[in-house]
Amino acid sequence: MTKAPTVYDVAAHAGVSIATVSRVLRRPDDVRPETRTRVLGSVRALGYVPSGAARGLAGRRHGVLGLFLPGHDAIDEPEPDWASLTDSSRIPLIDDRLGDDRLGAGEEARIDSPSALTTARHWSNPANLYFDEVLRGAEVESWRRGFALMVAAGRGSSREVILNDIAGRVDGLAVLAQTVPADLLAHVSRRIPVVVLADSRPGDELDHVSVDNTAGMRALTSFVLEEHGATDLVYVAGPSDSPDEADRHRGFDEAVATGAADGSGAAVRVRVERGEFSRVGGRRAAEALLVSGERLPDAVVCANDQSALGVLDVFARAGVDVPDRVLVTGFDGIEAGRFSAPRLTTVRQPMGELGRVAVRSVVSRLTDPGLPPQRVTLPVEVLLRESCPAR
């Protein structure tokens, strides 16, 4: 590690020119076997590892793709106390048993509880899981296409710096929705291909890969209407500025409109509550329903799983039977929905595919820059579980 050897060192050691060293590494067949062996020997002997930077410069190609994710919730996490962190002298025994005051859905509830901070930090945030899967999909596909993957997570004002930085080191970039302002994206996309993930809104000439929120919600809502014969629905909405919320809401409305036009069913009543995509938001929505004094709906269709879990929390505590009294559905397919009581019916997004298709999209544009902007929509699937079962 004293001084990293270069092609020159290897060339000298092997008694050849630097061009030959380069050939041995890039196009081994163009070199006589003996020479090749000798050069390879020198490579080992010297511990030579080619410089990616030099290679990238000379070859005008990095061989790297970038993935830009939203910042984690770790953003405000304090610098750990490194000293004490590595003090293994005493192992804490933590009583992690469930108390009696727990909500129906198990200790997931603790995440929202400020009093449980010391344990809550351990449990993974559903949003992170989402990104993890996208990341893993992207990594797999990148590798398959012969690219390395560089990841960055944007946080606050440093976004711009990081994005620019990463943009200069990769051949193409995938960016998750709403992590980067449009003008920055436009700037970067003048240099390398950029694909936007999970944002189906029009307005730019970039490639987009998203998930079919609308069709998924439409299918699920139709199922509730037709198979369960529901006529009184509550839609628990997400934040009004979310593209996902907009798409899902549209799917919901379409299903309701179709059902009404259908003539087969009775008129459908619809109420809307705000759920903010969060568990507490879902709880508030459900509580509002309960205290309103109005008759309970046949089904509560939530814009995402988190808020649906919040609804389940409240219903469980209030003794409202799900699904026999009220059906509840979510959207996303997060892990926690598999463990709730009852288990949550939902629409599952193909998160890994998002990452894979994104990479594929970037690579294809790299190959063929002339292509018109692509907008891919990935299909979803409805998972019928006990909160709104198959019939």
Add this chain to the structure above:
Amino acid sequence: MTKAPTVYDVAAHAGVSIATVSRVLRRPDDVRPETRTRVLGSVRALGYVPSGAARGLAGRRHGVLGLFLPGHDAIDEPEPDWASLTDSSRIPLIDDRLGDDRLGAGEEARIDSPSALTTARHWSNPANLYFDEVLRGAEVESWRRGFALMVAAGRGSSREVILNDIAGRVDGLAVLAQTVPADLLAHVSRRIPVVVLADSRPGDELDHVSVDNTAGMRALTSFVLEEHGATDLVYVAGPSDSPDEADRHRGFDEAVATGAADGSGAAVRVRVERGEFSRVGGRRAAEALLVSGERLPDAVVCANDQSALGVLDVFARAGVDVPDRVLVTGFDGIEAGRFSAPRLTTVRQPMGELGRVAVRSVVSRLTDPGLPPQRVTLPVEVLLRESCPAR
């Protein structure tokens, strides 16, 4: 994107030298404000993004750290059928309700069931979660230290190529245990600092960061012995070639030895079964116990969570009461252990910290290459849940 602009283009456009352009970007304070503004204007106008490769070459520093993980299980995944994948015309409704034949621990069991393949692919592999957390920790810390992070996952024979490739593009590298042969590591570490994660075995001069498997298992076993007064134990071991298994087994043995020497308790009986770190392995171990005809132990201490969950599966089906009849413990702190019945007592590894400390370690060696090899051991914590509760 026609032709990426360079410093020269920007310099010409702004009427300055390339050095000034470089300064504006790197050390803005060394440039007169007016000039700076003008140059920045040109940067925007031209859509200039500095080349990371050129920068890295000239500056002999990439500003990138690498993380090398074991290949995912997606390794053999076939190329998806992209055409049909993007066909959103019909949304499948999948009946994902639990059947009656399920095992005690919920649908986790399906992962092992070949008949459930169509849904099983959705659920995350605990090993992946582990890597995800390490990755996230590394990313956070890298960013904090001013580095980008490049991820790669090694698979089969391509490991060598990938590793070399990534090594040439980063300033330092963190490698997960047993993903790379020692000689390759040695080769690469002649060029850049390398830190090995989760492998405490001696035998090289590299930096290591691991978790305190031994102390964790010792603490947990002592708890079982002392607080629960167990005198008859079964240890469900992992694969014999695993460094983790070795460390944990040692911790177990130490606790038993201490308990015996203590004199306070009665003599402790110990049996060992093989659990292979897997759920099915754990099941086999528990079944062996059941059919042996011997008296059930007071506690089954498993080398990891997966095998412990397998043990719980079998005990639940056989009607063996946990914890009243037998205590069961695991190791790792995977998510599924929070949802088992009963919930699993375990030792939680600080996975995120592993990644963070790894980065920190690499950076400190970058700063001070003369340091002697560091071996950091991170503390763990024991989570007492219902399968072996606090008293």
Add this chain to the structure above:
DNA sequence: CTGAAAGCGCTAACAA
């Protein structure tokens, strides 16, 4: 099959 030489785009002295 191998060598010589011209850059790739940028940073960092050193001058001015």
Add this chain to the structure above:
DNA sequence: TTGTTAGCGCTTTCAG
């Protein structure tokens, strides 16, 4: 404060 210039290590014609 700004400009000039010499590389950084490698790939890639083009000769030989």
